[in-house]
Amino acid sequence: MNVQVNEVWNQFLDTIKASVNQNSYATWFKPIKPLKLEDHSLTIQVPSQFFYEWLEQHYNTVINRSLAQVLGSEYKLVYSIVMDQATQAVHLPATKKTHGRANGHDNLNDRFTFESFVEGDSNKFAKAASMAVAKGPGKTSFNPLVVYGGVGLGKTHLIQAIGNYAKENTDTHRALYVDSERFTQHFIDSIQNNRSTEFSGLYRNVDILIIDDIQFFGNKERTQEEFFHTFNTLHQKGKQIVLSSDRPPKDLKGIEERLISRFQWGLVVDVQQPDLETRQAILQKKAEESGLEMPGEIYHFIATHVTSNIRELEGALIRLLAYSSLNSEDITLSLAKSLLKDVCIRNTKAISIEYIQKVTADYFDFPDDMLRAKTRKKEVAQARQIAMYLSKKMTDSSLKTIGLHFGGRDHSTVIHALNTVDQMIEHDKKIRGIVETIKNKIEIAQL
Ligand code: ADP
Ligand code: MG
Numbered sequence: 001m002n003v004q005v006n007e008v009w010n011q012f013l014d015t016i017k018a019s020v021n022q023n024s025y026a027t028w029f030k031p032i033k034p035l036k037l038e039d040h041s042l043t044i045q046v047p048s049q050f051f052y053e054w055l056e057q058h059y060n061t062v063i064n065r066s067l068a069q070v071l072g073s074e075y076k077l078v079y080s081i082v083m084d085q086a087t088q089a090v091h092l093p094a095t096k097k098t099h100g101r102a103n104g105h106d107n108l109n110d111r112f113t114f115e116s117f118v119e120g121d122s123n124k125f126a127k128a129a130s131m132a133v134a135k136g137p138g139k140t141s142f143n144p145l146v147v148y149g150g151v152g153l154g155k156t157h158l159i160q161a162i163g164n165y166a167k168e169n170t171d172t173h174r175a176l177y178v179d180s181e182r183f184t185q186h187f188i189d190s191i192q193n194n195r196s197t198e199f200s201g202l203y204r205n206v207d208i209l210i211i212d213d214i215q216f217f218g219n220k221e222r223t224q225e226e227f228f229h230t231f232n233t234l235h236q237k238g239k240q241i242v243l244s245s246d247r248p249p250k251d252l253k254g255i256e257e258r259l260i261s262r263f264q265w266g267l268v269v270d271v272q273q274p275d276l277e278t279r280q281a282i283l284q285k286k287a288e289e290s291g292l293e294m295p296g297e298i299y300h301f302i303a304t305h306v307t308s309n310i311r312e313l314e315g316a317l318i319r320l321l322a323y324s325s326l327n328s329e330d331i332t333l334s335l336a337k338s339l340l341k342d343v344c345i346r347n348t349k350a351i352s353i354e355y356i357q358k359v360t361a362d363y364f365d366f367p368d369d370m371l372r373a374k375t376r377k378k379e380v381a382q383a384r385q386i387a388m389y390l391s392k393k394m395t396d397s398s399l400k401t402i403g404l405h406f407g408g409r410d411h412s413t414v415i416h417a418l419n420t421v422d423q424m425i426e427h428d429k430k431i432r433g434i435v436e437t438i439k440n441k442i443e444i445a446q447l
Contacts, residue, residue: 008042008070009034015066020059024325026291028055035080042071043078052079058326106167107177112160118285120278123154126269130158130242134165137172137208137240142267144231144241148248149271152309155244158271159210162242172207179212184223200226204233210242214263218254218426228259235262253426274310279303283313292321298336306343316340351442353391353405359442360387363434372407386435388414389421394442 016029031051035043046052055063067077114134119127126147133145145162147155163175178186183203190199203209209230217224234241245252248270249263274282280303287294298320306316323339324331354368361368364383371384384406391402392414399411406414424431 005034005037008037011070012066015069016062019062021328023292023321027321027325028059030291040074041076041078043080045080045082047082052081106163106175108160108163108175110164112157113164114161117157117161118278118282120274122272122274122278126158126271129267129269130162133240134162137166137170138238143235144243144263144266146243146245146249146263146268147271148245152311153271154310155271156212159212159242159244163208163210166208174206175208176206177210180214180216183211184220187223187226203230208240209234212244214243214245215247215252224256224259231262276303279313282310283317286314286317294331297333298331301333301336316343351394353395353397353402356390356394356442357387360438363438385417385421388417390439392418
């Protein structure tokens with residue numbers, strides 16, 4: 001990037017700053033990266049399609065006016081949109097220089113660093129282990145390092161931070177990040193195109209191999225076979241392997257024993273739900289990074305009510321940002337309360353078994369007392385099992401209580417239902433979709 005484009009860009013930002021409010025500036029302008037200035041056009045990079053459309057719709061006039069002020073009217077603006085998956089998933093205004101741009105070679109997103117990772121009791125151990133690995137890839141006994149835990153708790157962030165750190169601070173030449181689905185797809189493509197040697201060569205010649213969400217290797221035998229050899233080769237060469245999973249390796253389904261045992265050769269660590277203080281610290285850090293200023297009580301309010309995971313915390317913050325920038329309004333506690341009403345209710349209002357029964361029965365289009373009746377008709381029995389399953393997942397009720405709500409069935413019937421549905425979700429896409437849909441309907445109705 002040349003100096004000139006930066007200079008022009010800074011002048012441009014100064015004029016923008018004078019015409020929009022502080023939150024809009026932080027949300028929609030700070031994340032933009034100027035790329036080049038040539039042929040009477042200024043090319044800028046924005047983090048997503050959504051971002052581009054938003055700018056076009058809301059700030060077109062301001063942008064053109066500022067551009068004309070700085071460069072004269074014959075210049076035009078060209079957008080370059082970052083399209084990598086990582087940035088698509090996260091719409092928070094980007095933080096530092098490169099806004100989550102994925103590097104073409106290693107797929108690492110430079111937004112995921114140890115500095116931007118907030119430590120708390122829930123992730124202390126996982127972070128310490130990741131740090132150790134990042135400082136000496138392949139040199140500790142933590143090989144492989146497996147990080148597991150629920151959705152949105154920072155697994156991807158941590159394992160990518162390892163790659164980013166090692167690249168900068170050790171003699172790691174080649175780090176490679178993929179999620180297991182991309183690995184699988186890549187492998188299948190390589191077989192179809194007679195390129196399996198190339199494939200093996202690529203994955204077996206890195207210093208650090210990071211594979212995300214290995215639970216999706218379940219039941220993919222040939223991919224597992226290939227991965228088994230990749231693993232062995234790297235391990236023998238003293239190269240670092242880092243994996244993430246949504247559950248402990250021993251509980252992985254449809255994965256060969258020999259792989260599971262290898263996953264446990266090194267170190268297995270978990271990330272847990274963050275406590276209130278950590279949630280608040282994370283929010284504060286994210287807000288700070290995007291230049292947002294809010295009274296402290298708002299962080300506390302969000303952190304108290306949004307408890308499920310960190311992605312949801314970010315979501316809440318983005319909503320506030322977007323609203324305040326669109327309406328040029330400062331964020332106050334009462335505004336936050338009204339904007340996040342649905343999130344808060346969802347997290348506090350208890351869901352009843354009766355309600356789950358009603359939504360489930362509605363979905364399958366029969367009266368909800370069928371779920372409590374004796375009938376063993378296949379469709380009804382299956383719906384009943386799903387409703388039992390959701391009752392267990394979505395309420396705090398005991399097995400006994402659940403059984404009682406379903407026509408006085410005993411707790412072993414409920415256990416059987418839970419296992420059956422678990423199995424079906426694992427192996428049957430259609431059922432998984434149905435369960436997901438019903439769950440969403442129940443959740444939405446809570447808003
Ligand atoms: P997972 O892979 O476990 O589903 P991610 O790593 O994708 O979760 O995290 C979800 C979002 O929350 C990401 O934007 C990530 O940067 C952020 N995040 C998670 N944990 C932390 C943390 N401890 N500090 C700061 N940000 C975090
Ligand atoms: Mg992840």
